Amino acid sequence: MPFQVVPATGAVLQQVLDDxxxxxxxxxxxxxxxxxxxxxxxxxxxxxxxxxxxxxxxxHVVSSAKRYDLSLRLDGRNRRCLGIGAVFTAPAYRGRGGGRELLTRMLEAAVAEGQEFAMLFSEIAPAFYERLDFVPVPLAEWTIEVDQKRGGAPAMLVRSGDDRDLHNIVEMSAKRAEGARLALDRSEDFVKFGISRKRLLSGFSPAATRDTEFLVVEEGHQAVAYLVCTSIDGRWIIEEAGDRDPAGARLGAMLQVMLARTPGERLPEIRAWWPHALVPPQLRVAASTSTQEVLMIRPLKDRMLPLPPLAAEEVVYWHADYF
Ligand SMILES: CC(C)(COP(=O)(O)OP(=O)(O)OC[C@H]1O[C@@H](n2cnc3c(N)ncnc32)[C@H](O)[C@@H]1OP(=O)(O)O)[C@@H](O)C(=O)NCCC(=O)NCCS
Structure with missing residues (x-):
């Protein structure tokens, strides 16, 4: 009997989770x-x-993967995009074509559903996915240093973010994506999903190992800057951030406020998949490397669709949206 593709639920899901x-x-x-x-x-x-x-x-479960139905903004147009995550083949079945077959069938189903692109993050040598016509998208991870403000934290009210801030966040995200060739088109529900996912991970982690904060700066009852940050073992990952002011000065001040909360502690290492065009005056990019996980993309519907090579400066992709 040929292998079948099924939804991973019930006993199949438990096997996938165990594996x-x-x-x-x-x-x-x-x-x-x-x-x-x-x-x-x-x-x-x-x-x-x-x-x-x-x-x-x-x-028997041979291979499995996650599917995300994403909205991708590419060269000024929104496209439905299949996001593929957690591709896995049970060790006993490796090297027998299971991984490739599952991916091929997922791509066929995506075409039938009207998705126009597929995207994934490769944690392995990209050749496996290149054979399925995926091409890498350059994505940079920055290590950031914050200018410690002398004489204490900036006098600015920073509060916890919540649902009422989502529409302002979506506006800031969309504005930032306008200048990029590749970015996600982020709805309120999608942004909320990303924050919930990070909070769930922190909440389910052993006590005091991981923490996720969602902070905003408010002016006239509107969130005008925000930041979602995960801290793990003295390292901060800026999951996503935004500032109505294109120069990002409030964002930089927010980081100064966050650092000023614990003056005696060793400064955290701060990393982010930060948009190249947004460098608040209080920040310095201490190092820039390619992300460890390689973002890859391919068109689905029209295999001949030209996708001129993208430069890292043309991509806006927050760590929050890594899948
Ligand atoms: C990667 C993986 C899904 C491949 O599944 P599979 O069913 O063995 O794949 P297939 O049989 O269809 O294809 C095998 C090909 O994958 C390649 N491959 C397997 N593991 C690889 C790795 N770590 N890096 C690069 N290529 C790899 C093999 O070299 C082989 O290539 P070949 O056909 O030229 O010999 C499987 O090895 C796995 O589950 N690995 C652990 C989880 C993982 O790392 N997933 C990828 C996340 S991005």
Missing amino acids: TFSLWNDGLSRDNYGKAWAAQLKTPWGSTHLDRVALVDGP
């Missing part, structure tokens, strides 16, 4: 790894844009 746990647990227990996945599917965006599929050989 993938050791690789992608992010420090969670096996129980919380399953709970974090289930909770993502209960969010408004996750319930309609995210699932997992498996290639099965009778009762």
